[in-house]
Amino acid sequence: MGSRVTIATPEDFLLVRDACSYGYFLLAPNEWDPIDRTLSRPLRLPEGRARARIGQPEGRAGSGLVVELDRRIGRRERGELARQVSRMLRLDESAAEIAAFHDVDERWRATGRGRLFRSPTLFEDVVKTVTSCNVAWPSTIRMNARLCEVLDAAFPSAAQLARRRATTLRARCGVGYRDARLVELAKLFASGAVDEGRLEDPGASDEEAFETLTALPGIGPYAAGNIMQLLGRYGRLAIDTETERHAREELGFREEGAALRAKVERRYERFGPHRFRSYWFEVWSAYERRRGPAWTWTPRGTGSGFTASSTRSRGPGRAP
DNA sequence: GGTAGACCTGGACGC
């Protein structure tokens, strides 16, 4: 007999839209069910792991979330459950904050897009970002699935990952040369050397957060830019080859290399602190034009030939 | 400061 918990949402929150807004909703241990329109995954709670199934039964914006768990949980665990669900779905971003984004970029007001899915912890977001670097999307899916299969079904914590040998990660999780960097990252998070509170503190500048992130092993300019948006810092782009493809194929830019990247930066300058969201929803909308609404996607469907690069003559596809 | 090459994996391609 499990528990059933109701969580209130901002008046504009819509699960099918706001959960299926960034590729991580397709990565283990997350499981999106396009039939039930629910998101399931194991969560690490104070008394141990619990599998959560998150739905929005009324299906209208602002209606409550219902979380069904596979075991009973008490008051203390309910608080932690709400905190993790809130982080994943960005329930902390109010309707007014999303409206402020729409004031800057009108294009997304009609659909209400504004929130970007993320993980219940910053550490999981960082690991997912590292596993998406220098690799095609199917490999990112595989690495995250194996990390959950081999180390912890609820996604390995920093402490768990810090205890593993790099060679184990390489051999059993297929992370390749990222092995030692992931273990080193885990040690930094587990020891408290990474000040997560400071990174999440609105009082800390974006520049400071970016510098902190790029000093971490395995985190370069692209990864740091991506983690910035996962921290809710949307004023910076995360430029990778997918950005360049978007610029050429969707925006019609003809430049190459540094000139292309500079033109991309100029295009999104006008969106100020919302740059990343404006950029990302352009990319996401292009994916949806090709593949249908994101809530209909599955990891298997996006595993090969999906995304942007599927339009190229070669290549297995970059991360959505 | 800028650049070249290594890192690793898996998909595409040619034979």
Add this chain to the structure above:
DNA sequence: GCGTCCAGGTCTACC
């Protein structure tokens, strides 16, 4: 079926 090439972001060595 096998071997080769290529894409992907970060890091290091070198100029």
